[in-house]
Amino acid sequence: MHFAYTTNGAADGSINRYGNNEISVSGDVLTVQIGDSDNNRNISGVGIFQLKLSNKNLEDARQLAKLLCSQKDPHSDVTLPTLYGAKCDGEMRSSYINDFSRPVVNQIVQLVDSLTNAGVQNGRKLVKLDLSVVSIDREKDGFLVSARFSNSGEHPIKFKTPDRWNTRMGRDMDILGVNGYRVGSAGNDDDQLGLALAGKLLVDPEQFPDGEVNLAPHSSVVVKMKTDSISKFSAGAYDLNIGAFMNIKVIGFQSSLLQVDFHSDYKNPTRITFDRDYPSTPQEREQWEAMHKAEMSWQPVKPGQTFAEDGLYRAVRTGNGHRGLLLKPFKAGEVAPTGRVTMPMQELPDVNIDGPVQWVWEAIAPTPVKPWSFDMIADTVQFCEPGAECPRSGRWVRRIQSDDLYGRAPTRYDIASLVTRRRGERMPEGDEGTGRTDWEWVGA
Template sequence: MSNHNFSLPLNFKLRLRILTTTVFLILIMQNLHAQPAPYPRGPGFGVTTLSGTQNGSNGVGVWMDGTVQIGLSDTIISDVVGIGVTRTQISRDDLLEVRNLHTELCLGAKKNLNPNAILTEPGTQFTVRCVEDGKEIAYTGRTEQLTDELSQRLHSFSARMRQNFDRDSRALVKLDARVEGIEKKDNGLLVSVTFINSGQFPLKIKTPDQWDPSGGWSTQLTVGGSDIEKNHGWSVDLVGVPIINKAEYPEEFVTIAAPGRASFKFLVVPTQKINRGIYLMNLMVGTSITADEAIARRGKVLFHSDYKNPYRITFDRDYPSTPEEWKAFEARKAKQVSALPSGAMVADSGYYRMVSVFGPRSQFVTKLEAGKAAPKLDVNTWDKWEWEADLARATICKPADACTRDGTWVLRRMEYVPKLTDETIASYTRRVRMGEAFPTLNVAETSKLYWEWLGA
């Protein structure tokens, strides 16, 4: 699990394909079973910025009566909260610009599209409906095929209109999400997130425990943030994590009424240490939604919670701190850190154990640091290195020291060069609890003795 600065628009790798092309903006309301208002018809144009087939797209559709429809499915790098489709009316000055753009688009689309234009991917698409000989005709193309001047004006207008997404506009489709709560519980955290439908049609999503963790950036349900001094941060991904309140959502899909909400609770163990302090937490979402009455197909969405209203939580001590928290923390992280082949570069610092595919594991762990190459393995005995413990707690202690971690420890004696392996005194093998004092021994050369951790 990686650190993210959730106080800023994130690169934290999710997207709604409500709009695959600008045609969607013009036709979306034609798919409605119950129209909330007279559907704008007649000449108009739309501009859609595509983000690739697996991601979302954002677009604007405008008609000559001044109606503007704005569809956003990827708002992760903007200040816009949530995603959806909204409709508003533009000013008279903007309407004059719309009419000029429409006239030039009709002329350009009919006669002057550059067939040799270099197209960028995924690019920006336009659609324009024109009236010719009393009939409506639609043209579709890429903005790179227009003149530079017209393309720039179209991009500028579209960007300015998108700023009206949640300003004096009426939501047709609108989905938001937020962190509802974070509580310390059972050596981990009980995290609650809520999806909010403030549009005019029910929305359907899979319950997060059904989301595919292999979806990468486009499938994500991540709670994260930083302390108020912005010195430390932590995050946890909830995709595929079992839902504690599953009885409330027994089916694979949940329908969120309009208006309505759905809340999911997860018991998680972070794989990052959390420093004591006050944290401001936000939510990132990347998934697919379906609005059966408003959208004929499933769409990808990528958005964040309201950065201006984060969830606030206070950690009055570091996490993990107790023996139980450390055990849960290391057990979960051990499952997430990839095993290292011989000589591979270490990505996660920690104590690693040599492992054979046939089952045997090395008796002791070895300290490996991120950015350095893992030691070469004896290929006749070992196959890989596996992460087992965090470097924050030592695996070697002197007699009478306080134990640094729960588990089984064995007494050892340092040997002189050229012997390469210290002596293990197996008769002195003990289970020791974190914080307990190690036994002292009335034997010669006590300065050469030490206790070494075998495992939890």
């Protein structure tokens, strides 16, 4: 009995996708390779397992071999590009699973799942790499995440330390990230926590010479990463997992486990309790705002579209890309204006943008200190009185409010007054000759 089945071939039918998932049988020995456990909650880590078949597993393998050698169906409606190879009547057959009818394919898939499970659960671990969260600690300018890489296989595994990973978009990109949900939650976005671990590696330089981790068989190592790439989350206890999309090298064993995609054990998450929300301090809000602004820069809300989240948004002129100076608050669910927008231009404040615009998320909108409160968290406010302590770092412009009792005269802006202030510095005094004035925040 001899066959091989690649369970996650790429859309173009190629065999090498993120290290491959495949099973093969030679005689009565089953080999299972897991190079991608990303979409499988029942399997964690990556590796290669070997199992001597007997009883039901042996019968499943024989049935699978028979199905792979069954008659092809020229009218098959199966679209899976999965590859297989099998020895049929002494000759090797190599083709795609869509050779067979749907009922045959369904049987094949069930048998492959059963044999994969048997190999992973009961097989000898020739190669096995796992990952888990150890701890997450709040730091002054982000979070310190400790993650454990464990090698429970029989061969050394080598890879670059995460601070040297290639994080640029593309096939060779490496990713390390934490995610999870608050204990007892319904799994809503507000109860989710996510951290992207692309930052500074905190470790004794002698621990990883040449920026490489060399994991001996049956050993583990803890790496500590400082990160400021964090999603908003509420205080509470969270069950957290960690995932990696990375390049590895197995020493002394030939395999296609080169670029792998895997996660920690979903059945045994790491529970961590956070005593306060994030962000919840002025420094954290500034940090989160800068990160989220970069993330949202490529997701403009076009005229007539619905805003997905609250925030202060900047107008960007459709057609020429000129940006407005002033920020406008919108709430999730509101519809973006479809008419013309006129306001000073960010690049040339003496010139107006005038026409249809799309809106780009810029910053946190004024936020009540408590639900339904009229008092706002100081470092989220949009307006400030002259001479007061600056509540929010960034650029401010003086606005001159109308003395019209009926409020029909528009608010004017003294473009020449643009100033930059850090939080805690004193704002400029008012100009008595211009009437009622205050200051409006126009971005960091």
